[in-house]
Amino acid sequence: MIEKVFRPRLDDVERISYGKAARRRGTGSSLVCHRLNQNERKLFDLAKQADYLTVRGTGYRRRRKGSPLENIFRQRCDALEEICCIIEKKADCDTVLIDFSTLRVKNDQAFMKDIVENVLEAKYSGLQPDIQCGSKVSDGSDERDILSKIDSMPPVDWEAVKKNAIWGVDYRLITVDCDRETAKAIVADVMKRSKSFDLSMYQQRERIEISEDDDNTDIVPSGEEEDPIDWDDI
Structure with missing residues (x-):
């Protein structure tokens, strides 16, 4: 039996990035910031x-209470069925985020280990990668190696993965x-390595398709004043 998962369409990702309603119900939400300002649009195009x-930093915008740029890029990666790689530039050092949730597989541990073994350990052995699941951030007290941490990660919430837009997935x-x-260099190597992933080995799936004639209840704010990005956290 082929299991269906929710994925956005690229044209809808573009639409909500401009503050327009998506044609497909559930792609955007009035509770999640997606609309980009001019500066964010340039970074998104790059x-x-x-x-x-x-x-820069987390891309957080105070009045929008979130990062529209990171949100919309994650949506795009979801539509393309790709890993989502983000570099957060900070004053002391940068942070690379490699998000596997956009693969939408039942078990992502094999893919995570593949990246660790064939990219991070093979080429960047002096670094200390960590893991984060949902909103739980490591406090640095867990001194186990990264592969052991991956083994002990909580399982993928498959019901959320099947039914929710990516902003509703951990x-x-x-x-x-x-x-x-x-x-x-890391993100370039990760993206190159991830092109060889065979997702069909871990999940039989197809996209959930909803007719464009369906009512769209997404409400994306379009008239509010754009805020400058808040860099106070840097």
């Missing part, structure tokens, strides 16, 4: 070409703190 996103992250040039 990310499309590079296959990874670079933001992050499944490998994080790496490093200098900027190393961060760029």
